[in-house]
Amino acid sequence: MSKQFVLASGNAGKLREFGQMLSSQGIKLLPQSAFQVSEAEETGLTFVENAILKARHASQATGLPALADDSGLEVDALKGAPGIYSARYAGQGAGDEANIDKLLTALDGIPEAERTGRYQCVLVYMRHALDPTPLICQASWEGVVLTERRGQGGFGYDPIFYIPALQASVAELSAEQKHLHGHRGKAMRAFFEQLHLLLPA
Ligand SMILES: O=c1nc[nH]c2c1ncn2[C@H]1C[C@H](O)[C@@H](COP(=O)(O)OP(=O)(O)OP(=O)(O)O)O1
């Protein structure tokens, strides 16, 4: 069985993190841009539905197994928003900085104790486009939304997402720390365990 598969994401920050996490695994993960795969429409109402749509789309287009990541930030004071809409919170194509500004405005005046939330990451691996039993791994990471940006690393909401246990915003963590503690790293480790059962060396 093949250990080569396509990563169904167009997000440069995610692609960088997957590359770092995979470097030790002996798995060749090709970004969907290498095959000119178009962006899938994320019409689902859950992370898992959107991850399946993305993985299926990339697998269909390439004929390869595909791994997709659908992720986002849930804020308790906003009843879980932006959630599955995190990437398009400030509008389709508006980008990370506009999304952060919109979230800071939405939480204006809300005290620290009520600014809790979590990153969610759902990974879906499909062996082929019609795979009826996709492999699904999910993890989350608890934190607090800051009132202003801190740190230069990471991507997305990282400058305003603070991890009390580490006393740092995610943008202030090293890549290694983020992988160790973060939602994507946790989901990836669960994925590798299952993949190794599926694809014995
Ligand atoms: O570790 C993270 N650190 C900061 N922000 C993050 C993280 N993980 C997800 N996020 C945010 C970015 C984006 O606003 C949304 C993901 O949206 P999501 O649709 O899954 O990804 P995307 O559209 O950027 O790329 P793609 O769908 O091609 O994988 O959540």
Ligand SMILES: [Mg+2]
């Ligand atoms: Mg997306």
